[in-house]
Amino acid sequence: MSIQWFPGHMAKAKREAKEKMKLIDVVIELVDARIPLSSRNPVIDEITQGKPRMIILNKSDLADPNMNKVWRKHFEDKGHVVIEVDAQKGKGIKGIPPAVKEQASAMIEKMIRKGMKPRAVRALILGIPNVGKSTLINRLANKKIAKIGDRPGVTKSQQWIKVGKEMELLDTPGILWPKFDDEAVGFRLALTGAIKEEIFDFQETAVFFLKYVKEAYPEILKDRYNLTEVPDDIVELFDEIGKKRGCLVSGGLVDYDRTAELVFRDFRSGKLGRLTLEQP
Numbered sequence: 001m002s003i004q005w006f007p008g009h010m011a012k013a014k015r016e017a018k019e020k021m022k023l024i025d026v027v028i029e030l031v032d033a034r035i036p037l038s039s040r041n042p043v044i045d046e047i048t049q050g051k052p053r054m055i056i057l058n059k060s061d062l063a064d065p066n067m068n069k070v071w072r073k074h075f076e077d078k079g080h081v082v083i084e085v086d087a088q089k090g091k092g093i094k095g096i097p098p099a100v101k102e103q104a105s106a107m108i109e110k111m112i113r114k115g116m117k118p119r120a121v122r123a124l125i126l127g128i129p130n131v132g133k134s135t136l137i138n139r140l141a142n143k144k145i146a147k148i149g150d151r152p153g154v155t156k157s158q159q160w161i162k163v164g165k166e167m168e169l170l171d172t173p174g175i176l177w178p179k180f181d182d183e184a185v186g187f188r189l190a191l192t193g194a195i196k197e198e199i200f201d202f203q204e205t206a207v208f209f210l211k212y213v214k215e216a217y218p219e220i221l222k223d224r225y226n227l228t229e230v231p232d233d234i235v236e237l238f239d240e241i242g243k244k245r246g247c248l249v250s251g252g253l254v255d256y257d258r259t260a261e262l263v264f265r266d267f268r269s270g271k272l273g274r275l276t277l278e279q280p
């Protein structure tokens with residue numbers, strides 16, 4: 001199922017996330033390592049109400065490894081605990097339970113001071129659609145429970161999942177809406193799969209993508225599309241790629257729609273290699 005985020009849906013998602021806050025000690029904020037800012041929700045601070053929070057850079061396997069380090073430092077400098085994860089393959093997962101416990105240390109110390117036996121730390125995964133919430137829950141639970149899909153908005157309807165002895169995870173994640181106010185953010189969300197394909201324009205999205213990649217990763221374009229030089233002009237770049245990949249209409253002219261979709265699919269499928277689409 002795909003969610004279209006109307007004001008009513010946003011209000012409902014916010015209400016539900018706030019309700020979940022009452023049950024938990026620590027928030028695990030999941031972001032897409034390829035777009036760590038664009039995949040954050042604008043009202044996360046309001047929703048998490050000062051609860052201890054850590055940031056997971058998920059899909060780190062798809063992002064530029066050097067940029068993963070840059071982004072990690074960026075968030076650490078702001079005081080966050082950051083973990084790079086590939087939820088699909090399970091990389092980085094082991095670091096989560098100890099970090100969650102560390103985040104709840106004030107709560108645990110308080111319980112000990114009161115003479116109570118500390119209970120397991122309760123955590124919630126929070127993030128925008130398609131960022132990998134269900135995949136991460138399954139990984140932490142070490143079994144198939146949460147429903148996983150490759151389309152935005154699959155996660156539905158509360159139980160606790162035991163993760164080792166000292167952590168419990170709410171079995172349903174908090175889903176937040178992505179922010180669309182900035183056009184560039186919209187393009188990044190479209191490219192990484194957080195918004196459904198039907199509602200965006202491939203050509204516009206590919207233009208945005210190619211403009212960025214030709215500056216940030218020109219070698220990737222040269223390699224993939226067999227270019228000796230990367231033209232500065234975006235139409236010329238489209239022409240080169242379209243011709244090289246046979247996206248032509250009758251008369252030998254380049255079919256821009258097909259070229260745009262090809263570039264888009266190449267990125268989505270990882271054929272272009274590991275890319276990060278924004279810098280701090």
Ligand SMILES: Nc1nc2c(ncn2[C@@H]2O[C@H](COP(=O)(O)OP(=O)(O)OP(=O)(O)O)[C@@H](O)[C@H]2O)c(=O)[nH]1
Pocket residue numbers: 058059060061062085086087088089127128129130131132133134135136147148149150151152153154155156175
């Ligand atoms: N390469 C890679 N793919 C991932 C990773 N984590 C999740 N995915 C894929 O991303 C897609 C979305 O994952 P889900 O776990 O369904 O995402 P979600 O946040 O629960 O999605 P919604 O239900 O839409 O809110 C699936 O195709 C996953 O296989 C990761 O770390 N690396």
